[in-house]
Amino acid sequence: DTGVSQDPRHKITKRGQNVTFRCDPISEHNRLYWYRQTLGQGPEFLTYFQNEAQLEKSRLLSDRFSAERPKGSFSTLEIQRTEQGDSAMYLCASSPLGHSAPNEKLFFGSGTQLSVL
Amino acid sequence: AQTVTQSQPEMSVQEAETVTLSCTYDTSESDYYLFWYKQPPSRQMILVIRQEAYKQQNATENRFSVNFQKAAKSFSLKISDSQLGDAAMYFCAYRFYNNNDMRFGAGTRLTVKP
Numbered sequence: 730d731t732g733v734s735q736d737p738r739h740k741i742t743k744r745g746q747n748v749t750f751r752c753d754p755i756s757e758h759n760r761l762y763w764y765r766q767t768l769g770q771g772p773e774f775l776t777y778f779q780n781e782a783q784l785e786k787s788r789l790l791s792d793r794f795s796a797e798r799p800k801g802s803f804s805t806l807e808i809q810r811t812e813q814g815d816s817a818m819y820l821c822a823s824s825p826l827g828h829s830a831p832n833e834k835l836f837f838g839s840g841t842q843l844s845v846l
Numbered sequence: 847a848q849t850v851t852q853s854q855p856e857m858s859v860q861e862a863e864t865v866t867l868s869c870t871y872d873t874s875e876s877d878y879y880l881f882w883y884k885q886p887p888s889r890q891m892i893l894v895i896r897q898e899a900y901k902q903q904n905a906t907e908n909r910f911s912v913n914f915q916k917a918a919k920s921f922s923l924k925i926s927d928s929q930l931g932d933a934a935m936y937f938c939a940y941r942f943y944n945n946n947d948m949r950f951g952a953g954t955r956l957t958v959k960p
Contacts, residue, residue, distance in 0.1 A: 771950025771951050784946070831941050835948075
């Protein structure tokens, strides 16, 4: 197992276009998180899945954002009608069920860097 | 709302020396968890150390240790015998026990000089 994988590593798009990112968590990790990190800031929580169920969404996740985890394995994050303010790094993290959730160790991917022109 | 503050945007340490990174947080809760994550140039965040708020004993992980002062809401990270591979962004994070939302500070960039 090579860890959490995110694709693509970089994405450049024009304002108004739709983009989709993919995250493959570590095999058998039931919990999956999406975070957004802007330049000079720490990551900000976007959403959380336990298996295929999306259990929590941040108010940062506007209607233009949608995340799915259809079979409880990989997840996708789609941004519709991108805006320049969406430019950021989007990080995915996973953890195995069975660990005490609040104290869990998150395993992060290397992120997708989005640039909206 | 819980907030995490890292007052040192950048820190520098000589190889083999000790450095302390500061972190303070604001919360009205009594049951929570604190973390330090490292983000090297590869961008992949890696857990360095974690602390349960109900534990008085400070956590240690090899060369990494914390100074947890619950009353002062302070959670500093001490790196002993600094190595070149310790150079990275370090993020302090807070998580309420009943919440999936982990709050991160803005980070401290640590440079290790040979």
